[in-house]
Amino acid sequence: MPNPARAWREYPQRYRLEAEKCTKCGYIAFPPRLVCPQCGNRKFAKTKLAESGKLLTFTIIRVPPEPFEDQAPYAVGIAELADGVKLTAQVVDCDFAGLKVGMPVRLEFRKLYEEGEAGVIYYGYKFVPE
Amino acid sequence: MRDVAVIGIGMTKWGELWTKSLRTIFVESALLALDDAGVDKIDSMVVGCMSSGLFVGQEHLTSLLSDYLGKNPVPAARVESACSSGGLALRQGFIEVASGMSDVVLVGGVEKMTDVTGCEATFALGTAADQEYEGFHGLTFPGLYAMMAVAHMHKYGTTREQLALVAVKNHDNGSKNPLAQYPFKVTVEGVLQSVLVADPLRILDCSPITDGAAAVVLCPADMAKKMKKPVVRITGCGQATDTIALSSRKDLAWIESTHIAGQKALSMAGRKIGDIDLFEVHDCFTIAEIMITEALGIVEKGRGGKAVEEGLTSLKGKFPVNPSGGLKAKGHPVGATGVAQAVEVVKQLRGEAAERQIKGAKRGLTQNMGGTGGSSVVHVFEAE
Numbered sequence: 001m002p003n004p005a006r007a008w009r010e011y012p013q014r015y016r017l018e019a020e021k022c023t024k025c026g027y028i029a030f031p032p033r034l035v036c037p038q039c040g041n042r043k044f045a046k047t048k049l050a051e052s053g054k055l056l057t058f059t060i061i062r063v064p065p066e067p068f069e070d071q072a073p074y075a076v077g078i079a080e081l082a083d084g085v086k087l088t089a090q091v092v093d094c095d096f097a098g099l100k101v102g103m104p105v106r107l108e109f110r111k112l113y114e115e116g117e118a119g120v121i122y123y124g125y126k127f128v129p130e
Numbered sequence: 131m132r133d134v135a136v137i138g139i140g141m142t143k144w145g146e147l148w149t150k151s152l153r154t155i156f157v158e159s160a161l162l163a164l165d166d167a168g169v170d171k172i173d174s175m176v177v178g179c180m181s182s183g184l185f186v187g188q189e190h191l192t193s194l195l196s197d198y199l200g201k202n203p204v205p206a207a208r209v210e211s212a213c214s215s216g217g218l219a220l221r222q223g224f225i226e227v228a229s230g231m232s233d234v235v236l237v238g239g240v241e242k243m244t245d246v247t248g249c250e251a252t253f254a255l256g257t258a259a260d261q262e263y264e265g266f267h268g269l270t271f272p273g274l275y276a277m278m279a280v281a282h283m284h285k286y287g288t289t290r291e292q293l294a295l296v297a298v299k300n301h302d303n304g305s306k307n308p309l310a311q312y313p314f315k316v317t318v319e320g321v322l323q324s325v326l327v328a329d330p331l332r333i334l335d336c337s338p339i340t341d342g343a344a345a346v347v348l349c350p351a352d353m354a355k356k357m358k359k360p361v362v363r364i365t366g367c368g369q370a371t372d373t374i375a376l377s378s379r380k381d382l383a384w385i386e387s388t389h390i391a392g393q394k395a396l397s398m399a400g401r402k403i404g405d406i407d408l409f410e411v412h413d414c415f416t417i418a419e420i421m422i423t424e425a426l427g428i429v430e431k432g433r434g435g436k437a438v439e440e441g442l443t444s445l446k447g448k449f450p451v452n453p454s455g456g457l458k459a460k461g462h463p464v465g466a467t468g469v470a471q472a473v474e475v476v477k478q479l480r481g482e483a484a485e486r487q488i489k490g491a492k493r494g495l496t497q498n499m500g501g502t503g504g505s506s507v508v509h510v511f512e513a514e
Contacts, residue, residue, distance in 0.1 A: 059276035060329040066249045068268040078377045086377045089267050101284045
């Protein structure tokens, strides 16, 4: 993805956890959408994601895609946040053997990977066990 | 709508075909299907291919493949729905014949995956997931299915051994399929000792990277009867989509798109799941087959692991699943897989499956899936 525009387009979500809440049914869209998948409404109000939740599932990636080659093995999981939003992120600062479905996690701002020596450095959120 | 029949099938040996290009493997299978059907003139062709752009840097397959098949100026379409591109091509061909728009339609699927490194192939396959919100975090396809496996194991108590038994069963079947990429048997111990890819999935839980193609010829059933060919009709066709990101699903241990596509196809055919004699399903990972047997209603929710353990889905079981060896042993050239499933079911219904023949098979079902279930295509086939 050698294009900075593609990276900064997602900054509101990756840096600031900005989401949008459907003005009709309350569905929280992360990332934002133009149409509510729950009720079809097209109006949303800005909101921010809850910063903690619980792990629904996880895995440990042993064979990584190219940009993550120097990081393997690393854990990735899906968590459900306190506001009901479910999202995917790496699980860090943890002992792999201690990972459990249902364990409490919080979102922290971290570095994800860098695009070679002169490319974009990608940041975003990761899960940290509470 | 007109009744649609499959009158020709073609598939060559799958594997790492270093001496052959995408165009060659496609044309070889297409010619086998045309010869099997005994037709030379086609009204249209539809090709399923996921990512010739990323795998070989070639788009515009409509022109390339019709040209090398010697069929210009035939109308041609390429369809893409990740790993269910082949199944979707079959659906589009079916719709074209059923509607009366075309009489003889060649449906093919192709993927040439070994011209790139393993890393590049992993990237290309990863584009079937949400690139900005799954791939961005370092997720791979084995990783996504591993998370589905953990969710299923947590919810239903599915065991690591039950996952391994899917690989053992499909390799047993594949050992009887001379066209399979890996026609050898594996053991539970072998699977459990193979290298970890994404916990709890090991390399022998995963389908391989494969070069391959498959093709079928469709025409109206009335025309097929006049040609005095063994007639296998497509009686049901269903497709459904779901969210691109796994995290957006209501239940991580359930494949809703397969459930809906299956219901649609069975309802069109006027059949129940118990009427089906064999199944070719999308076992891209061992956990996938377990979840698909549940989504199609072969077994109840949560019983997929037990079903393999009890032999329900083995070649001699009540509901044989993946007699061809499945994606696991036969190989998984992503765009070709959905068409190859149709090739196997037609072979079985014609009684031409040799060592892996299911006795007296009259009805078969194929289930082809994209991503983590973001799209599913199901077809029902019946012998006359």
